[in-house]
Structures are given as C-alpha cells and as structure tokens.
Amino acid sequence: MAERFEIVEKTLIAMLEEKKYVTLRDILSTMNPSDVAAVFEDLEEDQIPLMFRLLPKELAAETFVEMEPDAQELLIRGFSDNELKEVVDELYVDDAADLVEEMPANVVRRILQQADPEMRSSINQILRYPDNSAGSIMTTEYVSLRPTMTVGEAILRIRRQGVDKETIYTCYVISKDRKLLGLVTVKDLLLAEDDETKIEDFMLTNLISVTTQTDQEEVAHMFSKYNFLALPVVDGENRMVGIVTFDDAMDVMEDEATEDIEIMAGMTPSEKTYLRSSPLDLFRHRIPWLMLLMVSATFTGMIISSFEDALSMLPALTAFIPMLMDTGGNCGSQSSVTVIRSLSLGELEFGDLLKVIWKEIRTAVLCGVALAAVCFLKILLVDRLLMHNESINLLVDGAVCLTLSVTVVIAKVVGCTLPMLAKKLGFDPAVMASPFITTIVDALSLLVYFMFAKTLLGL
Amino acid sequence: MAERFEIVEKTLIAMLEEKKYVTLRDILSTMNPSDVAAVFEDLEEDQIPLMFRLLPKELAAETFVEMEPDAQELLIRGFSDNELKEVVDELYVDDAADLVEEMPANVVRRILQQADPEMRSSINQILRYPDNSAGSIMTTEYVSLRPTMTVGEAILRIRRQGVDKETIYTCYVISKDRKLLGLVTVKDLLLAEDDETKIEDFMLTNLISVTTQTDQEEVAHMFSKYNFLALPVVDGENRMVGIVTFDDAMDVMEDEATEDIEIMAGMTPSEKTYLRSSPLDLFRHRIPWLMLLMVSATFTGMIISSFEDALSMLPALTAFIPMLMDTGGNCGSQSSVTVIRSLSLGELEFGDLLKVIWKEIRTAVLCGVALAAVCFLKILLVDRLLMHNESINLLVDGAVCLTLSVTVVIAKVVGCTLPMLAKKLGFDPAVMASPFITTIVDALSLLVYFMFAKTLLGL
Numbered sequence: 001m002a003e004r005f006e007i008v009e010k011t012l013i014a015m016l017e018e019k020k021y022v023t024l025r026d027i028l029s030t031m032n033p034s035d036v037a038a039v040f041e042d043l044e045e046d047q048i049p050l051m052f053r054l055l056p057k058e059l060a061a062e063t064f065v066e067m068e069p070d071a072q073e074l075l076i077r078g079f080s081d082n083e084l085k086e087v088v089d090e091l092y093v094d095d096a097a098d099l100v101e102e103m104p105a106n107v108v109r110r111i112l113q114q115a116d117p118e119m120r121s122s123i124n125q126i127l128r129y130p131d132n133s134a135g136s137i138m139t140t141e142y143v144s145l146r147p148t149m150t151v152g153e154a155i156l157r158i159r160r161q162g163v164d165k166e167t168i169y170t171c172y173v174i175s176k177d178r179k180l181l182g183l184v185t186v187k188d189l190l191l192a193e194d195d196e197t198k199i200e201d202f203m204l205t206n207l208i209s210v211t212t213q214t215d216q217e218e219v220a221h222m223f224s225k226y227n228f229l230a231l232p233v234v235d236g237e238n239r240m241v242g243i244v245t246f247d248d249a250m251d252v253m254e255d256e257a258t259e260d261i262e263i264m265a266g267m268t269p270s271e272k273t274y275l276r277s278s279p280l281d282l283f284r285h286r287i288p289w290l291m292l293l294m295v296s297a298t299f300t301g302m303i304i305s306s307f308e309d310a311l312s313m314l315p316a317l318t319a320f321i322p323m324l325m326d327t328g329g330n331c332g333s334q335s336s337v338t339v340i341r342s343l344s345l346g347e348l349e350f351g352d353l354l355k356v357i358w359k360e361i362r363t364a365v366l367c368g369v370a371l372a373a374v375c376f377l378k379i380l381l382v383d384r385l386l387m388h389n390e391s392i393n394l395l396v397d398g399a400v401c402l403t404l405s406v407t408v409v410i411a412k413v414v415g416c417t418l419p420m421l422a423k424k425l426g427f428d429p430a431v432m433a434s435p436f437i438t439t440i441v442d443a444l445s446l447l448v449y450f451m452f453a454k455t456l457l458g459l
Numbered sequence: 460m461a462e463r464f465e466i467v468e469k470t471l472i473a474m475l476e477e478k479k480y481v482t483l484r485d486i487l488s489t490m491n492p493s494d495v496a497a498v499f500e501d502l503e504e505d506q507i508p509l510m511f512r513l514l515p516k517e518l519a520a521e522t523f524v525e526m527e528p529d530a531q532e533l534l535i536r537g538f539s540d541n542e543l544k545e546v547v548d549e550l551y552v553d554d555a556a557d558l559v560e561e562m563p564a565n566v567v568r569r570i571l572q573q574a575d576p577e578m579r580s581s582i583n584q585i586l587r588y589p590d591n592s593a594g595s596i597m598t599t600e601y602v603s604l605r606p607t608m609t610v611g612e613a614i615l616r617i618r619r620q621g622v623d624k625e626t627i628y629t630c631y632v633i634s635k636d637r638k639l640l641g642l643v644t645v646k647d648l649l650l651a652e653d654d655e656t657k658i659e660d661f662m663l664t665n666l667i668s669v670t671t672q673t674d675q676e677e678v679a680h681m682f683s684k685y686n687f688l689a690l691p692v693v694d695g696e697n698r699m700v701g702i703v704t705f706d707d708a709m710d711v712m713e714d715e716a717t718e719d720i721e722i723m724a725g726m727t728p729s730e731k732t733y734l735r736s737s738p739l740d741l742f743r744h745r746i747p748w749l750m751l752l753m754v755s756a757t758f759t760g761m762i763i764s765s766f767e768d769a770l771s772m773l774p775a776l777t778a779f780i781p782m783l784m785d786t787g788g789n790c791g792s793q794s795s796v797t798v799i800r801s802l803s804l805g806e807l808e809f810g811d812l813l814k815v816i817w818k819e820i821r822t823a824v825l826c827g828v829a830l831a832a833v834c835f836l837k838i839l840l841v842d843r844l845l846m847h848n849e850s851i852n853l854l855v856d857g858a859v860c861l862t863l864s865v866t867v868v869i870a871k872v873v874g875c876t877l878p879m880l881a882k883k884l885g886f887d888p889a890v891m892a893s894p895f896i897t898t899i900v901d902a903l904s905l906l907v908y909f910m911f912a913k914t915l916l917g918l
Contacts, residue, residue, distance in 0.1 A: 030665040034684050159649050168646050169628050186645060187627050190618050206489040224713055225493050227706035229688070246705055247686035250712065254683055257716040258800055264720070265796035266789050274801040275811065279821035286793050287826055293789055294830055294863075297782035298841060304778040305848070315771050319763040322784060322901055323756035329788075330725050330752055330894045334745050337724035341717055342733040352734065362738035367746055371753055382757060389764070404753075434724065435789045442781055 009039050016043075016051055025054045033059060037066035049078045061090030068276070069102040076107050085114040092166050093119060094139035094248065097126040125241075134219050135212030137252065138233045138242035143171040147181055147200035151192045154199055158186065167245050170230045173203045178239040180232055183207060209234050212241060216252045221346050223249035260344055264337060264433035266293065293435050300442045307450040310459040316391040317453055320400045323375075324449055328407040328441040331367065333434030335360055335415030340429045343419060350424045356416050364412035368405030376401045399452045406452075407445040414440055468498050475502075475510055484513045492518060496525035508537045520549030527735065528561040535566050544573040551625050552578060553598035553707065556585040584700075593678050594671030596711065597692045597701035602630040606640055606659035610651045613658055617645065626704050629689045632662045637698040639691055642666060668693050671700060675711045680805050682708035719803055723796060723892035725752065752894050759901045766909045769918040775850040776912060778842075779859045780905070782834075787866040787904040788897035790826060794819055794874030795896050799888045802878060809883045815875050823871035827864030835860045858911040865911075866904040873899055 015024040028036055028051075036059065040048060052075055055063060064072060064087055076084060088096060088111060096115065100108050100123055112120055122140045129135025143165050145154050154171065162168040171189075173182040182203030192202065209232040210219055222231060223246055230243045259269040266289035270277060277285075304311070304321075311318055339356065342348040348356065379397045383389045415437050419429035453459055474483040487495055487510075495518065499507060511534055514522060523531060523546055535543060547555065547570060555574065559567050559582055571579055581599045588594025602624050604613050613630065621627040630648075632641040641662030651661065668691040669678055681690060682705055690708075692701045718728040725748035729736060736744075763770070763780075770777055798815065801807040807815065838856045842848045874896050878888035912918055 032665075032667060032685055155649070162646060162650055168649070186649070187621060190614070190627070190645070191621055206491075208491060224706075224709045226491055227709075229705075246688075246709075247683075250683045250686075250705075250709060253709065253712055253716075254804070257713075257720075258804070261716075261720060261723070261796060261800050265792050267793055267797070273806050274797055275806060275814070277818075279818055279825060282797075282818070282822040283825040283829075286790075286822070287829055290786060290789055290793075290826060290830060291833060294782060294786050294834060295837060297785050298837065300781040300785075301778040301842075302846075304781070305775070305846075308774045308777070311777060312771055312774050315767045316764070318767070318770060318777055318780075319760040321777075321780060322759040322763070322905075323753060325781060325784065326756050326759075326894075326897060326901065327749060327753050329897070330749055331745075333724050333894070334726055334749075337720055338726070338733055338741075341720050345713070345717070347732050347734060355734070359736075359738055359741070363741040363745070366738060366742040367749060370742075370746055371749060374750060375753060378754060378757065383760075387761075387764075434792070435785075438785060438788070442785065446781075 005035070005038070009042060012039055013042065013047075016047055021054055024051075025056075028054060029056055029059060033062035034066050036063040040067055040071055045074060048074055057086060058090060061087050065091065065095045065099075072099065073103055073107060076103070076110065081110075081114060084110060088114045088119070089116070092139055093122045093141055094126065094137065094166070097123045097136075100127065129212050132216045133212060134210045134214040134216060134231075134233050134244055135241070137216055137219070137248050138212070138244050139166050140242045141165050142230070142232075142243040143168050144240070145171050145173045145184065145199055147173050147175070147198070147203070149199045150195060151189055151197050151199070151202070152195035154184065155189055155195075158189075167230050167243070170228075170243075172232055172240055172243070173199055174240050180207065180209060180234050180238055180240040181205065183232070207232065209238075210244070211235065217256050217344070218346075219244055220249045220252040220256065224253065256344070260340065260430045263428060263430035264340065266290070266433075266435035289435060293439055296439050297442070300439075300446060303443060303446045303450070307446075307453075310450060310453060313459050314391060314396070314453075314457065316389060316396065317449075321446070321449070324400070324403055324407060324445050325438075325442045327371065327404060328411045328445040329434065329438035331364070331408045332411035332415035332437040332441045335363075335412045336419050336433050336437050339416045339419045340433060343423055343429050348420070350420055353417070353420050356420065357413060360412040360416045361409060364409040365405075367412075368408035371408060372401040372405040375404055395456055399449075399456045402456075403445065403449040403452050406448050407441070410444050410448070411437070411441045414444070464494070464497070468501060471498055472501065472506075475506055480513055483510075484515075487513060488515055488518060492521035493525050495522040496527075499526055499530055504533060507533055516545060517549060520546050524550065524554045524558075531558065532562060532566060535562070535569065540569075540573060543569060547573045547578070548575070551598055552581045552600055553585065553596065553625070556582045556595075559586065588671050591675045592671060593669045593673040593675060593690075593692050593703055594700070596675055596678070596707050597671070597703050598625050599701045600624050601689070601691075601702045602627050603699070604630050604632045604643065604658055606632050606634070606657070606662070608658045609654060610648055610656050610658070610661070611654035613643065614648055614654075617648075626689050626702070629687075629702075631691055631699055631702070632658055633699050639666065639668060639693050639697055639699040640664065642691070666691065668697075669703070670694065676715050676803070678703055679708045679711040679715065683712065715803070719799065719889045722887060722889035723799065725749070725892075725894035748894060752898055755898050756901070759898075759905060762902060762905045762909070766905075766912075769909060769912060772918050773850060773855070773912075773916065775842075775848060775855065776908075780908070783859070783862055783866060783904050783908055784897075784901045786830065786863060787870045787900040790823070790867045791870035791874035791896040791900045792892060794822075794871045795878050795892050798875045798878045799892060802882055802888050807879070809879055812876070812879050815879065816872060819871040819875045820868060823868040824864075826871075827867035830867060831860040831864040834863055854915055858908075858915045861915075862904065862908040862911050865907050866900070869903050869907070870896070870900045873903070 012024060043051060048071055052060060100111055126136060141164060143158055143161060158168050169186045171184050172180060175181055182205040184199060184203045212233055212235055230245045232240060233242045233244060235241050262269045268285045268288060270285050272281060376397055383392050418432040422432045423429045471483060502510060507530055511519060559570055585595060600623060602617055602620060617627050628645045630643050631639060634640055641664040643658060643662045671692055671694055689702045689704045691699055692703060694700050721728045727744045727747060729744050731740060835856055842851050877891040881891050882888045
C-alpha cells in the first residue's frame with residue numbers, strides 16, 4: 001500500500017520536472033486531496049506553487065487544507081490577492097479558523113482581508129473560544145430548519161443550501177431566537193412516508209448537545225459512545241452556534257491519545273510530527289522531565305549512601321538492587337498506565353478509588369507471590385548453586401524475595417492512586433505514569449530492602 | 460455531566476423498584492440507547508429482564524447492542540424464542556456477528572436458529588474472516604445502485620431499501636457480477652440538478668477500497684486520513700462484499716490506542732474494561748512480562764557482581780547506580796515511545812531508520828550534555844560540599860557524568876532502533892517500549908559505568 005503510493009509519487013514528481021503538465025493535471029484530478037497533499041510534502045520549495053496551480057479549483061482548496069503549515073504559508077506568500085480569495089472562499093469555516101491560528105500575523109491579515117464579511121466574523125467567533133474547547137473545533141456551517149416546515153420543504157431547503165455545508169445529513173431545527181429545538185436526519189426525511197408531515201411532529205427532541213466550553217476530549221468521547229455524525233454546539237442559553245463533525249472528533253481522539261502517550265513517557269506534548277521535529281524541538285520536549293527525574297534520583301542515592309556500611313558488609317546485596325528497582329517500576333507503571341487510560345476513556349472516576357486500590361492490592365498479592373517464588377528458586381539455583389556465590393544464603397534469598405513482594409504491593413498501590421489523585425486535583429493524570437512512579441517506587445523499594453536486610457540479616 | 464447522569468440513573472432504578480413501569484417506560488423511550496445500556500450496568504441480575512421488557516422494540520434492540528456481554532447472555536437465556544427473534548431481526552449484521560463471537564456455543568445455536576436464512580449466511584461469512592481484518596468488522600448491509608439508473612431512480616431505491624441499511628449516505632455502484640464500479644453520496648444525489656442524469660455519468664470512479672484481509676488498524680487510519688463516512692470492502696477480484704462504517708473505525712482507533720498503551724507498559728492487551736477485570740484477569744495480563752523482565756535482570760545483577768571488588772573499594776559509586784539506570788531508562792523510553800506512536804500512526808517507515816537514528820543521536824547529545832552539566836554541579840554541591848562525602852572527588856564526579864552522557868546516547872539509539880527493527884521483522888513495535896528498553900539500557904549503562912570507573916579511577 002505505502003510502497004505502491006511511493007511509486008505513484010515519484011512518477012508524478014518526474015512528470016512535473018519533465019513539464020508534462022496536462023497529463024499531470026489529469027492524474028492529480030482523480031486523486032484524493034489527502035494523497036495530493038502527501039505528494040506536496042516531497043516537492044522542492046519552488047515546485048510547490050507550480051504544481052498547486054495545476055489543480056482544479058475545488059481540489060486545490062481541499063488539498064490546501066490537508067497540507068502542512070509551512071507549505072501553506074509558502075503558497076499564501078506567493079498567491080495574488082485573487083488566488084488567495086479563491087482558496088479562502090472554498091474553505092469550510094473551521095478549516096479557515098485552523099489556518100488563521102497557524103499562520104504568522106501578516107499572513108493572517110491577508111487571509112482575513114480576502115474572506116467575505118460573513119466568514120470573517122465566523123472565523124473571529126471560533127477563534128475567541130479557548131483552545132481545546134468544542135467552540136474552537138466547531139464549524140458554523142450547518143443546515144438549519146424551522147419546526148413548521150414540511151418534509152418536502154425541508155428537502156428543498158437542503159438541496160438549495162447544502163452545497164456549502166460541511167454535512168447535510170444531520171439538520172438542526174431551531175426557533176426564531178436560534179434556540180435548538182430538535183434534529184432530523186436526511187435518512188428520516190428520505191424515508192418519511194408523507195412529504196406534508198411537519199418537521200415538528202417528526203424531529204428528535206431529546207437532544208444530546210455540548211456547549212462551546214466543553215473540552216474537546218469529552219466531545220470526542222461522546223462521538224465514540226453515541227456514534228453520531230455530528231454534535232450540536234450551543235451557548236449558555238441553548239442557542240445553536242455550530243456543529244462538530246465526526247472527522248474532527250476522530251482527529252481529536254488521535255491527538256489526545258498521542259498526547260497521553262507522550263506525557264506518560266515523560267515528554268511535554270508536541271504538535272509536530274516526529275519527522276518534522278528538529279533535534280532541538282525534541283530536546284525541548286524531553287529535557288524538562290529528564291532533568292527533574294535525574295535530580296530527584298538524588299534521594300535514591302542518599303538512601304543507598306546511608307546504608308553504605310550494610311552494603312560493604314554484604315556486597316552481594318548490591319547485585320539485587322537493579323532487579324528490585326526495575327520490577328517495582330514495571331509493576332507500578334502497569335497499574336498507573338491502566339488507570340490513566342481508563343480515566344481518559346471515562347471508564348473510571350475518582351469515586352472508584354477504594355474499589356481500584358482493593359483490586360490492585362489483590363492483583364499485587366498474586367503477582368508478588370508468583371514473582372517472589374520464582375525469584376527465590378532462581379537465586380537458589382543460579383546465584384547459589386550455579387555461580388557458587390557463597391555469601392548468598394537462604395536468609396539473604398528470603399530478604400530479597402520478601403522485599404520483592406512488598407515492593408510489588410507498594411508499587412501497584414502507588415501506581416493506581418497517584419493518577420486518580422492527580423485527576424481529582426485537576427492535573428493531567430498522564431503525568432503520573434512510569435517515569436514519575438518509577439522514581440518514587442525506587443526510593444520506597446530501597447527503604448524496604450534495607451529494612452528487611454537489617455532485620456533479617458542483622459547488618 | 461457524569462454526575463448529572465448518576466442522578467438520572469438512581470431515579471430510574473428507584474422507579475423500577477417502586478414498580479412505576481409506565482413512567483419509567485416513557486422516560487426510557489426518550490433516552491439514547493448507549494445511556495439506557497449504562498443504566499442496565501447498575502441493575503441487579505433479576506431486574507435486567509424486567510426493565511428490558513419495558514423498552515419499545517427498536518430501542519430494545521439498539522440498547523441490547525450497547526450492553527456488556529454478560530448482561531446480553533443473561534437476557535438471551537431468559538428470552539423465549541419469539542423474543543429472541545424480535546431482537547435478532549432488529550440487529551445489523553455486523554452487530555449480530557459480534558454477538559455470536561462473544562456468546563458461548565449453546566447461546567450461539569439459539570441465536571442462529573432465530574436469524575432468518577439471509578442473515579445467518581451473512582453472519583457466517585463475516586465470522587470466517589480473520590480477527591482484526593476488515594472482513595471481520597464490516598457489515599454486509601449497504602445500498603447498492605446500478606450504473607444505468609437515473610438520479611431519480613436511485614433516490615427512489617434508497618427510499619425503499621434504506622430502512623435496514625447501516626448507512627444510506629454513501630451508495631455503491633456495482634456491476635451485474637458485483638464488481639465495484641463507483642460511488643455516489645446522497646449529498647450528490649440531492650444536489651444533482653437533473654433527476655434524469657445517469658449514475659454512471661456522475662459517480663466517483665477513482666475509489667479507495669480495502670480488501671477483506673486488510674488489517675483493521677490500517678482501515679482506521681484510512682478513515683482518519685480521508686474523513687470517509689464508510690469504506691467499501693472488496694474481495695480478491697474487486698467484488699463488493701461489504702462496508703466498514705466510521706463508527707466502527709472509531710472503536711478500532713480507540714481499541715488500538717489502548718492496546719498499544721497496554722503493550723508499551725508491559726502488559727498483554729485485554730478486551731475487558733478495567734472495572735470488569737477481576738484481579739485474576741489483571742494478574743494473567745501482567746505477570747508474563749514481569750516474570751520475563753525480572754529474570755532478565757539477572758544479567759544486570761551479574762554485571763554488578765563482577766565489579767564487586769571495585770564497588771567495595773569505592774562504595775560511593777553504588778549510590779549513583781539508580782540515577783544512571785533511571786535516566787538511561789527514561790531517555791530510552793522517550794525515544795522508543797515516540798517512534799512506536801509514529802509507526803502506528805503511519806508517519807514513519809523502516810526506510811527512515813537512518814534518518815531517525817541520526818536525529819536521535821543529535822537529540823541525545825543535547826540531552827546528554829545538559830544532563831551531565833547539571834549532574835556534575837549537583838554532585839559537587841550536594842554530595843561533596845553539602846553532605847561532605849569525602850570519597851567523591853572530581854574524578855569520580857567526572858566518571859559519573861561521562862557515563863551519564865554516553866548512556867543517554869546509547870539509550871536513545873537503542874530506543875529508536877528496536878521498535879523499527881521489530882516492525883520490519885513483523886513483530887508489534889509496542890513490545891519494544893520502556894520495560895524492555897529499560898532492561899537492556901540498565902545492563903549497558905552499568906557496563907559503561909564500570910568501564911569509566913576502572914579507567915579513570917584505576918580501580
């Protein structure tokens with residue numbers, strides 16, 4: 001699939017270089033805008049405007065939306081006012097708002113100059129909503145119907161107005177003062193038995209809507225829960241202001257999952273794709289957590305220092321430190337990641353905390369016993385019998401395995417509790433994933449280790 | 460939002476207990492099937508059939524689809540053959556196939572007995588496709604048109620056939636031998652100027668389709684890339700066999716992200732939600748990796764054992780082991796997780812390997828220098844001056860910081876390379892995430908540490 005596309009891409013670029021513009025235009029015209037945009041990714045800077053001018057008007061605008069911001073900016077800087085107006089006219093309002101948000105101020109000024117007054121005011125309206133809110137991802141172009149229309153009139157209105165709307169399949173019924181009254185789908189309208197039926201006798205009135213302030217992650221969940229094509233966005237007085245469509249919800253779902261994964265791995269989330277990020281970008285997103293975690297490992301170091309005497313009396317104890325720390329870290333990150341994902345899918349709430357802790361304790365006991373049993377045998381067979389390490393006797397083995405099982409329980413309880421507390425306190429639970437948990441569990445597991453070593457071995 | 464819903468839920472359950480069936484039925488009738496299914500989650504076993512029988516027929520079937528498998532099984536076991544037939548008749552084929560896959564054999568036999576012959580054969584067809592393939596998530600209910608139909612005839616056909624189809628908005632044009640020729644959307648049909656236009660002069664012919672064998676993850680990507688409502692599924696001879704709809708693609712996206720996250724945290728992926736998993740379930744999904752990683756930590760232990768003499772000559776060296784191991788692990792997991800996510804979003808391919816390694820090396824040098832500089836000062840100020848640890852001189856400090864920066868580079872190179880190699884070899888790259896990388900990087904960082912310590916400090 002991907003390889004086949006690369007061949008097509010190379011052929012197209014070769015055609016551009018050989019100036020076979022007519023054939024090139026014919027092929028491009030049959031392609032999907034996302035694929036055309038992907039071809040632009042691999043063009044030289046001076047080829048981009050050349051190829052863009054070959055595209056038919058509508059495809060040009062659709063491709064433009066799918067392009068990376070740097071290519072968009074390059075194109076706009078090269079456009080005449082007329083060319084810019086042609087592209088802007090074809091954009092949906094939400095795409096135009098995204099574009100305005102990405103571009104530098106002088107480019108934005110030109111875009112807004114070329115937009116017609118209605119679009120300009122819609123763009124401004126969308127831009128006023130906070131980042132990541134439903135208002136910021138909605139579009140104001142939807143089909144609205146009046147409750148007193150008949151089915152026939154509604155279909156006629158859709159046929160007249162539909163061409164500029166992002167979706168025509170869900171239509172919203174609003175009153176004169178723009179209050180949201182109900183919805184009808186095109187399916188309902190087409191399958192209606194009688195063209196004279198009034199919309200108000202027919203529409204779905206028990207509506208699920210979001211407000212302009214609803215977080216986009218919650219909006220995306222509602223799509224995956226209810227399987228909607230579009231979701232109406234209302235203001236504080238239930239006045240209809242726009243719709244969010246399923247494709248934008250899909251993008252949000254994908255972005256939010258990526259963001260969670262990045263945060264869980266101890267990075268600040270990035271908007272750029274990996275290949276477009278410079279080493280300096282990557283450095284900036286990665287260094288804060290690395291620095292913080294490195295400095296906090298000082299505590300672990302201090303714990304070890306304070307038990308230096310014990311370690312020098314029985315140096316074999318040192319060899320088990322990495323195994324204890326790693327197993328603790330792995331156990332903790334399993335629990336924290338499971339809880340973080342469940343929180344972000346809305347399957348868990350803070351009220352479930354005790355239930356979760358109890359479940360994790362039971363799981364931890366099972367894991368702890370199994371791990372300790374295998375570890376006990378492994379130490380006996382490998383370290384003692386195979387490697388003839390005389391200083392490892394049954395008591396040492398016991399201290400290590402006891403530490404292991406206690407560490408597993410601590411790790412799982414810490415791992416499940418911290419993300420839920422973070423959520424309760426209004427932080428992003430994803431922060432409480434493996435790097436952070438590992439650092440805490442490391443310190444705790446060492447304390448437990450040395451406590452058992454001292455007690456059991458009398459060091 | 461969630462709290463408001465809890466209040467509604469409690470009221471409904473109270474009504475059921477007080478036998479206010481008529482009011483209860485009226486309220487349930489206005490609710491969304493997903494929300495009704497959520498109410499069933501909190502009912503006692505004996506209340507489930509009672510409340511289910513209150514639902515109007517269509518809502519009952521839609522709610523049934525959204526319910527958890529254990530509630531579904533309970534209901535089916537209580538159904539008369541007639542009741543079962545009523546529910547099965549209302550199901551879409553893909554939902555029926557999902558149901559059949561979840562239920563035990565004797566329940567499946569009853570379901571298939573009640574399905575009409577056409578549905579039975581469709582279910583069997585879907586079940587024959589491999590798990591996680593497009594064939595296994597598609598539905599066979601779509602609107603098909605003939606190329607010679609006019610726009611008017613097509614609309615008429617949709618009005619006649621549409622009621623049983625999962626989506627009517629994208630219609631597929633197929634030849635007499637079921638080859639996929641093109642598609643038209645209801646939007647195109649409604650906005651067409653002339654009802655007499657032939658479909659073949661009008662349809663989109665440059666189609667993007669998948670085969671029954673295409674992996675569901677790739678299907679989901681195509682939805683998020685192209686913003687389709689539905690995607691046609693064809694067999695090896697380009698004969699149309701079904702469609703995948705956007706709502707199923709959304710579920711796949713969410714499930715695949717969860718699966719990646721679980722694997723990255725060292726768990727085998729689970730189909731059950733966290734709250735529905737028993738401690739034994741969790742144990743089974745978590746113990747394999749824990750066991751493997753614990754046993755492989757034996758190597759780290761061996762490395763430490765073999766440098767026992769050096770450590771006992773300069774015990775202060777031990778205190779830095781956790782910091783070096785953790786920082787290495789964190790650096791490695793940042794790189795591996797970034798690469799894994801980019802691979803699974805299709806932004807990276809194996810061909811980019813050298814580009815990726817070169818980018819990671821430059822990032823690692825930046826991170827390594829910054830971390831080493833801060834670490835050098837921290838050791839000087841905290842360990843040496845503040846804590847008066849006399850055994851830590853500039854040479855020791857230098858050995859630690861040199862190890863730190865080399866470890867960072869190794870960790871990032873290992874972290875980005877292993878997932879890409881895994882992908883190339885046909886394994887799931889997500890396996891190569893932090894737990895696995897950490898174990899490898901731990902061993903490497905200790906080797907580097909002891910090498911520098913020996914060389915610089917002459918131990």
